Amino acid sequence: MRERITYVQKLGDSLEPSAVTVDSGGISGPEVHAVREDRLTIALHELPPELQTLFTGAPDLYIRWVSTAAYEVVSPLLARLPPGFHLFFRPREGSNAVSEGLCSTLADIFGNISCSTPADSFTNLDSGRFQYFQELDSISHFIQYARSQLCRQANGPCSARIEALSTASSLDISYDTIQNVLRVTALWPYQRQQLRVASHPQLRTEVGILSTDKPKTLEAHEVGISGLLTVLGQDSKPSPTMFSFASRHRDAESSFSAQFLAPTGLHPTLQLRLTSNKPHPLSEDNDEDTAACHPYAYLTLPRAIFADKYQLSDPLFLASKNLTGLRYITQPVDLEAPEYAMTQWGSTVLVQLSPPNPTALSSRQSKGENEENRKEEWTAELPLHLRYLAPARGGYAVFSVPYPAVFWACEPTQEGVAAFPPNPFEKAHLGYDALFGEGTVFWHVEPRPPVEGVGSGSLLVNEVRVPVLDVEKARWVNAGTAAAVAAGFAWVLWKLVRVYLSYGYKGGVEEEGDRAREKKRQ
Template identity: 70%
Template sequence: MRERITFVQKLGESLEPSALAVGSDTITGPEVHAVREDRLTIALDDLSKELQTLVTSAHDLHIRWVSTTAYEAVSPLLARLPPGFHLFFTPGKDEAATNKLCPLLGDIFGGIVCSSPNESFTSLPRDTFSHSATFQYFQQLDSLSQFVQYAKRRLCRSTDASCSARLDGLASASSLDISYDPVQQVLRVTALRPYERQQVHVTSHPQLRTEVGILSTDNPQTLEPHEIGISGLLTVLGQDSKPSPTMFTFASRHRDAEFTFSAQFLAPTGLHPTLQLRLASNAPPTPTQHDDDDTTCAPYAYLTLPRPIFADRHQLSDPLFLVSKNLTALRYTTQPVDLEAPEYVMTQGGSAVLLELSPPPPPSPSQPKKSDKEEWTAEIPLHLRYLAPAQGGYSAVSVPYPAVFWACEPSGGAAAFPPNPFDKVQLGYDGLFRDGTVFWHVEPRPVGGGGGEGVTSLVNVVSVPVLDLDKARWVNAGTAAAVLVGFAWVVWKLAGVYLYGGDGGEGERGKAGKKKRQ
């Protein structure tokens, strides 16, 4: 096994080599304002038997977890997904091992309610672009506590307090990625902590090769418009006696749009809530930042919706309706989506939607120019399913913020990005674009805050009216009484028809009696 720990600072921030103390198995230094990335690479032989069987039976396996707490990212660690648990999976030929995936995910992460890939996973399109996985699964998962306990049992010895302490640190992680590489036969586990004050202190273990990097973004003179520069210090613990300076550049598919957005449901929500996105800028990435002149850029919102809520693709196919909501087109939605089924009878997991947004056009030359950037909104109509009865008559549905980005897609067949140490693929939406597409990510900013003492949750909660279990017994009794009264009335009417012949009480016997009286 080997690990790579990287502190990534912003442009202009750096640390002098003299500020670091390198020992035989440790490196210490001052606090730095940085993002911390911990990556553990585990060889196939070091995995447990159950994990070996699982990963070797999969052609593609990528697990992404994103925290519901707002965080600031730093280039080049900018790739984003909506908060929650995401799985991207392409099964192999071993069907028996594939069917063990859901129970194993439940043991590792807890709270995963999928039954089997065939029933719970949704299919990703592979007719246009072939660089995506076959299946996708999404579920809201707020905590990694179950995963931490599982990792402690599998990776830490009872006497290794430092191992347990490092895993406990995942409570503050902003994201966790687990990917299996079938070519190199390794499992990579990557945890990302948000941009904040981080203490530089790393201790290596005898079984691990530990590399520590303290890096920051850079702009060398040789930097190409489509590249990102990185410089800083690298140290291999147990091998280097002092940090070594480094500088390198690479083309990155994930970049910073340098503005923010927020999302909230318009009131009143009802059973057909509308999610409003408020974006701080309508300006696309500048032409000097494009890879070539043939690149076409457009803003997108990628939503992963839990089972109780969905988008109606028929409604989102009406051009006039889309224009009224500042939307351009529905580019992708999970299919099929049952529009009528209540939530409690469904076995399929959540759905995914990719919408192209329609920003307001820049002012014409005859209009006064207030600013290059203009705040604007887009509205996404959604629909709630009928939910199971609950105490109090209401249930809460949590809907994560979408991922919002500008996608600059090459018009021709551009070459794929060369690998780099911080690249991230298999995000669900990247497989819906051509190779060579650049994603300019917009940072989510919760309504009412974004850090500190403000609102920090990247989840909107909708209160849904349902049958109140406390009053259900009166509903049952009332329904039974109504049915009984209705049944009695029908029986009474049928008896009247039988007894009086159906002539308003003057059947044959009634008429005979009437004749005798005359």
């Protein structure tokens, strides 16, 4: 079992080696303003038996959880997903037993996981891969499970470390089939962090206190890192380090908010408001490099709401909403089924946005305006549709739609561009990254909920209030419907009986025939 703890600060922040104390008990120092990432690597034989069976039967299994609370990160820890519980899964051939027991195992680990089986609840991606998503506000059940499986003492340092996951912004769990190890990575947002890590004799712990750097030799596609590294129990003092690597996830240095336009109705419109129409900070000096850069919104929609691919295929309609086109949508999506009749979790949508024409920006640039003034705020609107929901008390139901992940994807203009080599902070298998080429660079736009107006405060979700059948009044609806059907049936029956009593069965037919023949003679 190995552990890596990394504090990543912003450009310009640094910590002197003399401010850090390393001894047999661990490492300590002053508070630092940084993002903290903890990564625990566990060998397969160290896992509980049910987890060994699960991961050996699923060569591709990636679990991502993202908090609904807004948080800030720094480079290179920039890759984002919509808030909630994400799972990407590809079963091994012949492992039907593992597939059938996957949902029950997830429920044991994470608690409120509402899937039944992958065949019923998951959506099919490609090449035999499946996806599952649901809203999950807390990982408290996972914390209890991890404490019971990893900690020997109920109130020891191990329990305290695991309990700290309650304030984490994201949690990633992935299994490496080559090395047969499970990696659990937790991330805390950019804030004041206490620099104190205890050493354990049976656990190799590496601590890094790093910050982004921009040396003169740094290439445009690289991220520079400098700082201090320490291996607890091995080093007597921190060692200075500096390195760089190519990263496909970068900071667009802009933000966006998302909210439903009022009134929502049964066909709500999700409006995205972006603070900049520039792909990335380097675009001012490399305009020829931005020709293949386009903004995208990646949405994970619960089954109560969906996007209509036919509506999003009209070029004129898309242009009126500042949209370019639909790049991907889950197939199939039933456009008529009510929410309570569906078993799949929902759908995934990747839509390309259309920023405003930068012609006006070019004219202002010639007048000597600075870069910040050349950026323009703009909006894009995505039309969505609600399904009929189950009856509820009060006549209204409320459900949440998570913020999308918004980014600029800069795809290579030439074929045969090599994939990015792995780096210490690489994050892959995010769902949308597989929809682009290997050499694509993602410039992430930070989600920032609006302070005022429609929204959910500091949460990265939007609530939708939908009118439904009131269960308290449903008995009157049932009784009224039954009465209307009975009255209609009685009226039809009375008309039939009245005709029979007046003409009889054959008499009425013969009379009609006589009338027809008489009319023909005339």
